[in-house]
Amino acid sequence: MNANDIQALLDWYRASQRDLPWRRTRNIYRIWVSEVMLQQTQVVTAAPYYRRFLARFPTVAALAAAPLDDVLKAWEGLGYYGRARNLHAAARQVVTAHGGRVPRTPAVFRRLPGVGDYIAAAVLSIAAGEPLPVVDGNVLRVWARWCCLREDVRTARVRNRIRRELAAVIPAAAPGDFNQALMELGARVCVPRAPRCAECPLAHRCAARRAGVAAALPVPPPRRAVPLQRAVVAVIVRRGRVFIQQRPADGFLGGLWEFPGGKIEPGETPEAALVRECREEIGTAPAAIAPLAEVRHAYSHFRAHLHVFVCRLGRGAAPRVAAAGRWVTAAELDDYAFPGANRKFFPQLREWLRSESHPGGG
């Protein structure tokens, strides 16, 4: 990629870039938040979260001072909740170890939780002018086509080679624009399925385009089968309230709230699994159960089929681990961060609670 190619790319970017909320600031904290949200997440999905998050946590100090539950609530529905936990922890480190100022030294910023090679390069090139190339999915695709690379670009070896090649050409005068231009090109023109080469400022010198194989690159990795997990959910109702509990702070959906329940074992009926899970999780079997909904949900690495039941405990029975849980009304559910798979049956649950509170009505 020579100076003319780079200028053509920058010209295209400056003339046709989208007006995105994080492009209206050079504040390093705001740029950082945007890049965390944009991991494995499309611009249209992240944008509303970005606005709400920064209205709620306008500074790194405000984020550090907030309870993690508030941060997770602001992240609810965005997925990869470890991003929110790491960002929150990193904000606290900035306050406690860096005097409340986001470090602009690459090696220092890179050590914060949740900051990897991509985030460090993106944030510091955009907000601090550091000539660090980003290597994300867009850049890999653009570069694989530009060079007509037939190797698997996801391997560390090829990624590192691409990073070195980009480091040799990234313009010191505009590293942030160069990085964003490559990503913008990948997101809007050099797209995966049907690249719009007619609109591409680099098409006339693109090796894959000349070879007529742009759409076939980069070569996709072999796909593995996605397992299907059947599970039960117990919505325990008592006097118009439902029982919820918080998941462990780390790991899958860490820190989010949910209803008791769990996997259906092979050969087990949903009803049997429900009774078993209630005994295991809250020490009590339900006295009565009724099906409420069935939910299908695709997680990052498996699919789930949820059988949701409304349950009542016997007179005087109580969840044995009530200290870890709460009884909440339908309205109060909105105060807690729930996984998307749970949100899917909230309408049915709310309708059920409504009809129960007005017996004989409607």
Place this chain on the structure above:
DNA sequence: TATACGTGGTG
């Protein structure tokens, strides 16, 4: 190095 980690858009 390979796998865990969410969700929604898109064809």
Place this chain on the structure above:
DNA sequence: TCACCAAGTAT
């Protein structure tokens, strides 16, 4: 319905 994909990081 479904597979693929998206401004990746941690372990």
